Amino acid sequence: MTALFDACYEPLRRLASHLPQGSQAGISAPRDLVMSAFRAAIENWERVGTWDLERQRRWLWAVCRNQRTDELRRQGRARAVSSQVRMLYEVPAAPPEQAVLARLALDKCAAVIRGMPPKRREVARMAWLLLMPRDEIAEVLGMSAGSVRVHLSHARKALEHEVGPHLPFPLDGERSGRADDDGAERRGA
Structure with a gap:
């Protein structure tokens, strides 16, 4: 070798x-x-x-x-x-103008939510940020599920009115087990 x-x-x-x-x-x-x-x-x-x-x-x-x-x-x-x-x-990078618009819309959403009454602001935070189901929100805040639904409906309408079509996230179908917020719960009750 x-x-x-x-x-x-x-x-x-x-x-x-x-x-x-x-x-x-x-x-x-x-x-x-x-x-x-x-x-x-x-x-x-x-x-x-x-x-x-x-x-x-x-x-x-x-x-x-x-x-x-x-x-x-x-x-x-x-x-x-x-x-x-x-x-x-790989997620393609958003065009710069789209990123700026999304950031502005997000800032506007935060301002609208900060301007809401405290209970409504807390309901919106729990539903949209923490992704809590409505029945849990009702239990934690000591209110009825119907009150939670009404607070979310008013919060949604305020955001849609102030931010309009530029909303950077969906407002319907929170994690409540239902996709429809406005009638399915009432019809089932």
Whole structure:
């Protein structure tokens, strides 16, 4: 094995330096590629040790090429998967004017809610910020579910009147188990 290493290491390293490199991430340096080939030779020495020097050299070179090919294939798959993940999960940035309008609308909503009577403000906060169901809000605030519904209806109308179509979040379908705020509960009662 020592004679094989002495005879083949440097020529194989020079050859390996001419193999395609891809983008450097995940690609072995030429010396590492050659050392991996020698490690494979040691692991397979019972077979490789019976060959002449030329066949051993060709086999080591084939191992180097195959390892680089595997690295390049893995790198290509990683790039493909990475681009697919980006396409599926990256949220496109909103145009600047849309971001500014959303921020202004949100500021206006906060101002409208701050200007509401304290009970209505608390009901709106619990429903829209804390996402509490109406029956829990009623229990926590010590009021009937109907009062909670009325407070939310007035809060919603105030926001729709002041902010209009620029509301940055939906006002219907709070987490009450129903999508319709204005009639389903009364009809069911």
